[in-house]
């Protein structure tokens with residue numbers, strides 16, 4: 081169905097091609113919500129019940145970290161890690177602390193990732209969920225450290241690790257420290273892998289830059305949500321470099337799938353079921 | 368003659384003046400020794416002043432100097448019996464990254480580095496030192512080969528970034544870099560990385576996860592080019608100079624942030640003024656690094672890398688969490 085939508089409305093602007101800088105978070109509020117894609121109007125309550133997916137066109141609204149956790153994990157099973165970790169201003173970058181404070185107020189989050197452990201249909205795991213509402217989900221020291229600590233917990237407890245990525249890339253204001261978070265999370269993932277433990281990456285809208293070029297792309301299974309923007313370089317930068325217009329579906333989950341970069345594009349409605357299957361197979365078939 | 372950078376102009380002007388006086392003295396047979404000595408002293412002070420207190424943007428200019436020694440230049444000075452090896456066995460040979468095997472004195476090694484061109488023609492062939500996925504995959508192939516034959520890996524970093532192009536995205540630029548980070552983390556041989564020019568973003572880090580990481584004094588290492596940062600932060604690429612200052616990208620700054628091990632001192636005025644001498648200065652640091660790392664077991668090498676990167680970052684805690692749940 082989603083496929084049909086893509087081909088039939090080829091001329092219409094797609095949410096998947098919105099340049100990174102313009103990504104809006106049409107988080108449904110109020111009684112009614114209008115789909116930014118097909119303008120279909122739904123009761124917000126209904127929309128939330130439908131996992132924030134438009135009933136008419138299948139558009140996947142961005143999901144924040146706690147909505148994601150609540151939609152997947154068994155009720156009451158989630159135990160959060162390192163909730164109180166917050167960013168410093170290592171470069172004394174002008175205005176950075178104010179921006180962080182603003183986002184903390186706006187999102188009620190301390191940083192751009194929530195980590196912890198819980199169960200999915202009784203399968204225990206460690207989970208990290210990035211939240212693009214906080215500084216565009218960019219990765220600075222806290223994001224890198226929380227993810228690394230979560231992976232270390234998975235190693236210690238011999239649990240699978242699953243991450244939901246949503247990030248504009250590096251946290252500019254932390255400069256080189258931000259870049260090094262890519263290496264930091266990688267050394268931890270290598271240890272997890274050497275232990276023969278499972279790592280699942282689910283890329284959601286948007287997964288770009290340094291996050292795309294580190295943990296997001298090296299899952300034992302790389303999954304993505306329909307229509308998610310995924311890529312290394314920004315669309316605008318590429319267009320300026322090659323001086324050529326890019327295809328409409330460029331850097332969408334579907335584009336990456338076509339080019340062999342993803343195991344599967346999974347609709348939100350089928351996500352829990354698919355993850356459960358993977359966890360079951362990795363548990364040797366035990367339910 | 369070495370191309371002069373803008374901030375070096377006062378030095379050249381003073382040098383010209385001294386030369387003029389010298390020839391005038393000879394011509395007219397007048398004794399100007401005193402005046403010349405005074406000016407030479409002034410020149411010496413000016414040079415020290417200019418090169419010892421270089422601003423971040425001055426260093427960026429030196430790091431980008433057309434005559435700055437490249438990976439292949441240093442390979443020719445530091446190693447013998449170098450054989451360049453090509454191709455990723457999957458798609459192509461990316462000439463923006465060079466790699467091969469060589470002898471470092473009596474030690475077999477694998478050497479890998481970003482390679483930019485010396486002129487426009489070579490730069491086009493080498494894509495200005497901006498790799499495609501096949502470059503990173505070639506590097507990984509050579510690293511795995513080094514691991515098999517128990518050879519240390521030496522990486523020279525010098526890139527404005529991984530190439531932002533359509534084909535690069537199609538072939539998995541992200542995956543290629545990400546894979547290298549994870550595999551370098553686990554490599555059981557010593558890895559020494561040296562930033563010799565520009566080190567931007569994942570494109571640099573993609574061959575940059577080492578046991579020891581050093582930087583030449585006038586090289587820079589950053590999450591993004593100063594121009595890229597300026598355009599993202601202030602929507603104005605001309606503010607690159609400000610970005611170079613704010614992002615703390617110079618070798619001394621990066622050292623202070625705890626990211627690198629050593630700043631390798633440069634020849635006065637920059638490595639391009641005496642590449643051979645510069646190679647010798649790299650040699651001293653490289654030798655010390657390898658001597659130290661060769662004492663470590665395979666497990667210790669991986670562990671050392673783990674601890675090194677695990678400690679990078681700066682954060683704090685709130686007492687009362689304001690998050691929801």
Ligand SMILES: [Zn+2]
Nearest residue numbers: 115118134137
């Ligand atoms: Zn819709």
